[in-house]
Amino acid sequence: MIKNRILRRLIPAALMVSAVAVSRPAQAVNYQALVDADTKAFQSYFIKEFPEVKLADYANGVYALNEDSRRQWQEMEEFPPYELDIEAGKALFNKPFANGKSLASCFPDGGAVRGKYPYFDEKRKEVVTLEMAINECRVANGEQPWPGNKGDLAKVSAYMAYISRGQKVDVKVGSKAAYDAYLKGKAFFYGKRGQLNMSCSGCHMEYVGRNLRAEVVSPALGHTTHFPVFRSKWGEIGTLHRRYAGCNENIGAKPFPAQSEEYRNLEFFQTAMSNGLQYNGPASRK
Amino acid sequence: MKHSGFIAAAVLFMLPSLGQAGAKPDQAALERGKALAFDSNKGNCLACHMIADGEFPGNLGPPMIQMKERFPDRAALREQIWDASAKNPKSMMPPFGKNGVLSGEEVDLIVDYLYTL
Numbered sequence: 001m002i003k004n005r006i007l008r009r010l011i012p013a014a015l016m017v018s019a020v021a022v023s024r025p026a027q028a029v030n031y032q033a034l035v036d037a038d039t040k041a042f043q044s045y046f047i048k049e050f051p052e053v054k055l056a057d058y059a060n061g062v063y064a065l066n067e068d069s070r071r072q073w074q075e076m077e078e079f080p081p082y083e084l085d086i087e088a089g090k091a092l093f094n095k096p097f098a099n100g101k102s103l104a105s106c107f108p109d110g111g112a113v114r115g116k117y118p119y120f121d122e123k124r125k126e127v128v129t130l131e132m133a134i135n136e137c138r139v140a141n142g143e144q145p146w147p148g149n150k151g152d153l154a155k156v157s158a159y160m161a162y163i164s165r166g167q168k169v170d171v172k173v174g175s176k177a178a179y180d181a182y183l184k185g186k187a188f189f190y191g192k193r194g195q196l197n198m199s200c201s202g203c204h205m206e207y208v209g210r211n212l213r214a215e216v217v218s219p220a221l222g223h224t225t226h227f228p229v230f231r232s233k234w235g236e237i238g239t240l241h242r243r244y245a246g247c248n249e250n251i252g253a254k255p256f257p258a259q260s261e262e263y264r265n266l267e268f269f270q271t272a273m274s275n276g277l278q279y280n281g282p283a284s285r286k
Numbered sequence: 287m288k289h290s291g292f293i294a295a296a297v298l299f300m301l302p303s304l305g306q307a308g309a310k311p312d313q314a315a316l317e318r319g320k321a322l323a324f325d326s327n328k329g330n331c332l333a334c335h336m337i338a339d340g341e342f343p344g345n346l347g348p349p350m351i352q353m354k355e356r357f358p359d360r361a362a363l364r365e366q367i368w369d370a371s372a373k374n375p376k377s378m379m380p381p382f383g384k385n386g387v388l389s390g391e392e393v394d395l396i397v398d399y400l401y402t403l
Contacts, residue, residue, distance in 0.1 A: 195387060196380035197371060207346045207378065213333045214342035252385075 031179040032172060035272055038186070042273045045205065046221045058222030059277045061285065065209050065216065073284070082158055082230035082282045085237045089159025092152055097141045103156065106137035111160045114279045115167030118268050120178035127181050127264040131157055131239055135259075149242035149258035154228045158237055161228065161281035169225060169279060171272040185269025188262060189220070195252025200266075215286070224271045226283035233286065240267060311398040319399030322392050329367075329388060329396055334379075338403060346378060353400045360397065367393050 043055065050065060057064040063073045093103045093111055107113050117130040134156055135145035146153040173182050189200045203212070204220035211217075227240040234242075241263045245255035256262040311319075323329040324340055332340040336349035343349075357363035365372060368383030382388040388396070 195385045197385060198378065198380065202378050203346075210346045211342075211344045212346060213344050217346075251380075252387075 029176070029179075031176065031182075032174060034179065035171075035173045035182060036275075039273055039275050043221060043276075046208070046219055049208065050219075056277065058219060058274070059225040059280045061222055061226060061283070062216050062218035064219065064222065069216070076284055080230070080282075081232075081284050082228075082237055085155045085158045085230065086162045086282070088152075089155035089157070089162075092156050093159055097138070097143050099141050101141050103134060103137055106133070106140070107160070110163065112163040112167075114161045114164030114281070115170065118171065118264065118271055120173065120175070120181055120268065122175055122177065125177045126261065127268040129259065129264055129267055130160060131241070132259050132264070134160075149239040149245070150234075150236060154237045154239050154242075157239060158228045158282040161279060165278075165280055167279045169271060169274045169277045171268065171275055173272065181265045182269050182272060184262075185265035185267070188266045189269055193251065193253045194248065196250075198251040200247070220270065220273065222274055222277055224267060225274055225277050225279050226281040228281060229283050229285045231285045237282065311395075315395060316399050316402060319395035319397075322388070323396050323399055328392065329382065331396075350400060350403050353403050360401075363400065364393060364397050367396060 046053070046058065047055065053064050060070065060073075063070040096102050104111060114130060117133065118127050120126070121128045131149075131153055134153060139145055173179050192199045192202070200220065203217050204223070207217050208219045209216060224240060227243070228237050229243070230237045231243075239258065241258040241260075244263050244266065245258070248255040320338075323331045323337060326333070331337055331350065332343045334344040334346035336343040336345065336351075338350070353363065357366070366379070367388070369381040370377040370379035371381050371384075380387065383390065383393050
């Protein structure tokens, strides 16, 4: 009885405290904290599933999971198939436009800015990716944008990733508009789609490490750290959005265009989930 | 009268595809079912399931063994291939029939083949 009486007195007080606690964030929501909580849960899932894999190793994609395949891959990386692409990318980065300027005049730090992308542009209210920024620099200087998701665009992206190796993944979500873009990417990641009715998370979270035919399913954590990649299957270098499109085609879903809002938001969400890892692109993949 | 042979052949050919439990599928139909199960543009079952002598099987799903014991009800096995999401909305398995990857006849041929495992 005494206990009940105390409780009865405490309840209104507790309600008042919680009302204050709820009303305060309504005025200024800490979107970054919401994203950080997601990132923590996302990374914890993999840490729990694969306790033997070090968090930093997820930047190595599927090769994080198995030491034998990682060693084979590391041997391949000693003479990387993307080496010529980096050189070509460097030349393109410094090649003067018709107006005398170059990509180098658009980017600070000699182009070692991989770690700043993707980011949410608060003025334009959209996610800006590295490949998008490269093409916008070209257009701003009177050049045609490079088409698609391979070729020169991927080569310059590879060069910029290469000279940015070791930069930390640190996606910031600091406004409602940024959080909305993030949520769209999140919905894309977890949503089922296509004729085969599959989602990104279905394979790349729930069945990571299992065999899909002869291939091992890669973890979604770290997916965006190492692009662009030279893929044996392509026989050339390609961007993250090219991989997204291939994945969508595989599940019988109509792929979105490279640098579409859908894929940029997905990249934004996926990269935020890898916050704390290091950029280590470009990389080779099967 | 001339066509009766053709009709008989056609009926015989269609029998297994009717999917009646009573009609025993012949060897040719079972081969067709297996081919559909292994075809990466059709059932593509090997992507996720170990099946008999199929090379490089995946392991996202359970191995295809003891199918009659696991699915005594033929309709349940058929529904699993037709639309796995009906029973489990979170299922990873694509709704092959519902989404038009396989026709009804093709699903039946695969079910007949799976029952030999």
